[in-house]
Amino acid sequence: MKNVVIIGAGVAGLTAAARLKDIGYNVTIIEKKTYDGGNVASWDRLFPDSRRASRLIDDVRRPLGEGVTIHYDQRITSLVKMKDGRIGVGTESLGIIHADALLVASGFSLFDAHLKEEYGYGIYDNVYTQADLESMFSSGKVLTRSGDIPRRIGFVHCVGSRDEKVGNRYCSKVCCVTAVKQASEIKQLYPDAQVYCFYMDLRMFELPYEDMYFNAQKLYGVRFIRGRLCEAAEKMDKSVILKVEDTLAGQTLNLSVDMLVLMAGMRPASDTARIATMLGLHCNKEGFLTPVDIFSRGNETEVDGVFLAGTCTGPKTIPQTIADARSAAIRIDEYLKKRKK
Amino acid sequence: MEERFSFDPFVLPFTIGLLFIIIYLAVAAGKVIYDLPTDDRKRFFRSLFSWRIFVSIKDIICECLLHVRIFRRNKILGFMHMSIAFGWFMIIVLGHIEVKLYAPHRLNLPYFPIFFRYFMKETEHSMQGAFFFFMMDFFLLLVLIGIGMALYKRFNSRAMGMRRTTRLKNADRIALYTLWLIFPLRLLAESHTAEIAGGSFLTNTVGYLVGIVPEDYGRGFWWAYSIALGLFFFALPGSRYMHIPTEALLILFKNAGIRSRKKGDGVATAAIYSCSRCGICIDACQISSAARKPKDTAVYFIRQLREGDPAALKSAENCFMCGRCVQACPVGIDSIRLRQNVRELKAPKDQSDYSYLPAMDIGQADVLYFSGCMTRNMPSILNAMKTILRNSGDKYLHMDASSTICCGRPMLLTGQIDAARAMIMKNTEIIRRSGAKTLVTSCPICYKVFCEQYSLQDVEILHHSQYIDRLISSGRIKVEKSSLNVVYHDPCDLGRGSKVYKEPRRVIDAVAHLTAIPSAIDRKKALCCGGSLANTALSESSRRAVTVDAFQQLTASSPDVLATACPLCKKTFEGVSEGHSAVKDIAQVVVEAMEKNLSSPCEESIEKSTAHTIA
Incomplete structure (x- = not known):
């Protein structure tokens, strides 16, 4: 079974993880905080219908079931594109995880x-x-x-x-x-x-x-x-x-x-720049990651096997983030199927 | 010594050139002096007949001949300039002494001292001429070394300690190449006649080598030498070498206490022509060194002014007015004033009516605190100052607690003098009415304007760093020295602009450990934070480049605190600090050091609102 590693257990990371798991991939999420849900976790209610933020996070988390591993409190220490096309994801305490595809869903942080x-x-x-x-x-x-x-x-x-x-x-x-x-x-x-x-x-x-x-x-x-x-x-x-x-x-x-x-x-999350440098991804002048083409390849990067989802590419509402994460999951699936041949 | 000839046609290029340049300079100097405002002109003539003329003579020797200021900045560059200027000067002087001694009846021929070796021949080997032969060779060698260095610098400026050097224009090229040629040609010419006319270590030696050139052709060297001189004189007015004669005039103006007041006045013209385009300012300017945008630096701006290039209107705006270039300039050209001249010229004529300014009566106090617009927007500084004032024991009032009238500086900087005057008048009235003896300001920009543009008579104006310094040294506020490492950054308008260096350092020394920074960015050479309001042309990204670079240089030693004494510097540096070194105002650092001794806060002195309030 192919491995997909997702950076960030926010709304984008969780949504993509659920889709990818359903398709049949082995999904691992690396989260720097000790909880999931990202910025939304600290919200009370959400626009436009005033639903509880905690309920939304439950909704995106529920389909994960047992098949997805989330490692909390982890800092990415290295990201290396290997000769076999996989990506070596290094963290402080987990060692190196080999990913067939990597999804960057590092999100945003609030302006100071x-x-x-x-x-x-x-x-x-x-x-x-x-x-x-x-x-x-x-x-x-x-x-x-x-x-x-x-x-x-x-x-x-x-x-x-x-x-x-x-x-x-x-x-x-x-x-x-x-x-x-x-x-x-x-x-x-x-x-x-x-x-x-x-x-x-x-x-x-x-x-x-x-x-x-x-x-x-x-x-x-x-x-x-x-x-x-x-x-x-x-x-x-x-x-x-x-x-x-x-x-x-x-x-x-x-x-x-x-x-x-x-x-x-919204500002790019503090680790986005570090991730971009390690992988050689493009950032715009504001520091958000830029996909290959905003129309047709909005989740892809110049680096083979590395994909983007959520607010790491720019400010988004939650419905937009969820749609973006699902689209990223489809792109990753297409990519991995093509590579199998 | 015996006279061989008294004339030869080859002297003509030199003589005509000399005549041209003397007439040109006389007319130009006359025009510059005529262009002075009447009172300045009177002051200028008066200064010529006072003791100040001796200062001027000393300055002219030090700066025009010895180039002391360049020496101080860069020894190699200083030596290069000194060797050419002083060597050349001595050759001319010694030439005249020789004529005076050996052919006094020829002193009326201007070319005679220059081509002395050709016209005179040595009759016997005696000590009589040998002294001059040696001296002339010595100074010629000095000049040649200088020229050699200049050549080297042109092709490898970094080796001379300069990162950038100016680009040349055509007149500059002619003048430059002829200047390079004059002295090697003189060497060849004198060497060729050394056997007849006598020579010393240099000319005799070279004489053996050029001896192979037949006697008849040897005169060609003298022709070439004369033509090079003549061409140099003709190219001079259009070239940067006009700085040689003009600088002397500028020194006279400076010592007479005359400053430029508007575009095109005599001092401005003299300053423009005094620029040697050495390019030292290019490296001093952070817009050039950090933001990599050198095209509007002082040297190019001044050249635009000199050429009447309309681009000067735009480049006048692209300047922080931080004064680093003025400080670095070996000629001491006040390029900030030149920019200000242009800004005033293009400023919109006053279209605003300032009669709405509130007639505030704020009550009576001994100390008036004027926070200014920027400190009002920096509550951390404002709160710290309020704490200090409360604990000072002074009877104080916060002059602009509820509403503020600008000190006038932004208007002055954009050349809107009348608008600035309206604000200055209003503030003056408020300050006078309060009966205060001391005015304390937190913003160096306000401080400079209060000092220079206001006439507050017996009201003493203090920047808060000076005020705090007094409070600490007189024991009126108690502070405890901490072990924090603090780097102090001199704000442009407080340091270079107002010469306040001591007090802030003393304050920091009393409350923390004052960490040294490299002298190249300390005190007079302090960096601009990049936030200056004076620049209305630079993009935010270039500004940021300046700020990031300045912040990195200042915090190279990773101090705990980068302290400054200007709300704008603090704001600007905070935007790039990203947690490396806390950026604080000096007042905050002091309040943290007096925390234990604080008295309880009392009611704010005044809190009135003058603007419309909605229910």
Whole structure:
């Protein structure tokens, strides 16, 4: 039986593993963390239908059954293309695994919001990222640092996305919808709270998103203000005073919020660059891996037997990631069948 | 000594060339002085008749002849320049002394001292001429060594400690090649007549070799020598060698205390023509060395100005205005000012109305803290400064706690002088009204502008590193020295721009272990972080290349902390640090060292909001 090794046990890695196992391959997943599900594991609920993130992970994990081995807490130490066409995958404690095909599903990590120091993340008590807020939702306690119920909450879109100053010109795709989702959830939790979203553009590109945006305004009264935050300062009571330009109304606003949530963008996962160097894969200037052809060969690389899936090639929603991972599984199967002959 | 001839047609190329260049230089110098603003012109003439003229003479000898500044920077390069300039000068001087001694009636012939050996013959072997023969040969040898080095440098600049050297234009080529030829030809000519006219170790020896050339043809060497000189003089105005005469004028201007104020004023012209295109600035400029984009470095920008090339309008923008090139320039050309001249010329005329600026009355205090726009956006620095101010015991006010008026520098840098003036006036009013005796700023950019563009009379202006230094040395804040290794990075506008080097180092030394960095990137030669607002032309990726390179150089010793004293430097370096060495402002490092002795936070002095607030 042929071996397929997958780097990353996130949504992409798990989905592809299930498909490949069903076709009849021996699948091994190498995961750097101690749990599966990747970034989604730290989420509470998902757009567009507010399903639990844990339920989604269960759904992608369930078909794996017994046939797939997941090695947690493993760091890739070497990746070598061998003479027989296989790939030697070296880890710290497992030795070298010989893979007939390798799927890179290393995913993304959130932009480090500390780098936008002007927003005060890590400095002010009540500045959070969307991931921090998800943890709060999971724990059921959405409270300020001092344990109070927030009465005013601001969401800042495009933190580390579409921002040339931090070197990320691209759109991270999912943050707009996430902000709409979280803003609505806050209002579900605290109907009396004032919620603001500060945005450049709202990119509601899939069918249900526009409805979510509409409901956020109509049902929940979330206020969308077009303009980037220019200053955030902490007051003595630990609320955050914001200076922002409302570019539609053409006026500057000073308002204070009890919680400021930064919608941090997607960056390539920290190990992606290392993996790319070891295998000689191409990265674009943002550091995401680039497939051979985005139309026809979106899961293939220039290196024979190495495939890509999920957000390691750029920001994606979860449905897109799942579709991409399935397509990668099909491509791997085609590749391995051809090699058998 | 006996006179053989007093004239020969071969002197004509030299004599005509000399006449041309003297007239050209006289007219050009006249125009440059005429182009000075009236008050500067008066100041210039006054300085000629004051003690300052002696300083100028000393400077001219040191810089134009001995090239002391190049020596300091690069010994080999310095020797090359000195040997050519000083050797040539001595040959001319000694030539005139010879004429004065042996043929005083010929002093009125300008060519006579130059072709002395041809016109005079030695009558007897005596010590009388031997001294001069030796001296002339010695200095000729010195020049020839210099020329040899110049030749070598042209083809192998790295061997001379330069990574890059400038590309040549046609007039430069003629001047360069004739300059290379002048002295070898002089050697051949003098060697050929050495038997008749006398010679020393060099000319006599070479004389034996060129002796095979028949006597009649020997005059050809003198013709060639004269033609080379003549051609050099004719090529001079269009070539970079105009720096030889112009630099002297620039030194006179500098010592008269005159600085360029606008494009095309006399000082600007003198500065442009004083550029020898040595190319030292190309290596000093990080846009060239780190981002590999040398095309707009000072030397090329100045050449564009000199040639009236409209490209100068664009290249004026592609500069961090960090001042490394000015610091490195052996002639001391203020290319930053030249760029500023162009920026001011093309700046949009003031279209904005600044009457909306709030008339703020912030109350009375002894110390006024102006955080500036960039520190307001760097809460880590702002919080640290608030802690320090609270513990200082001073009666202080945070001048721009709720709203800020820009110090004016960005407007100045883009040449919008009137807009900058409006802000400067408003800030001045606020500061004066507060009755403060000290103004503390966290941003070196603000600091420089407050020092140079504001007239705040008896208000003392301090950068926070200076203020903290005082607080520590007077014991008003208590700090504990840690074992952290800290590298200090001089922000451009604080170090080179405002000459504040001591205080920040003293502060760090009091709270941590100050780690040394190579002198090539320390103090006056400090690197630019690459975040400078002054450059409006460079791409983000090139900026990043500059930043990454500077960060790597600064943290080569893997210090615990890279400390700086500028919000922009901190922000810029943080973007590339990726966890190697923490990037901190000096105020943060101090607060961490005083943590134990902190008093409890008290109410913020003022918190007013002037802008519209939504309900």
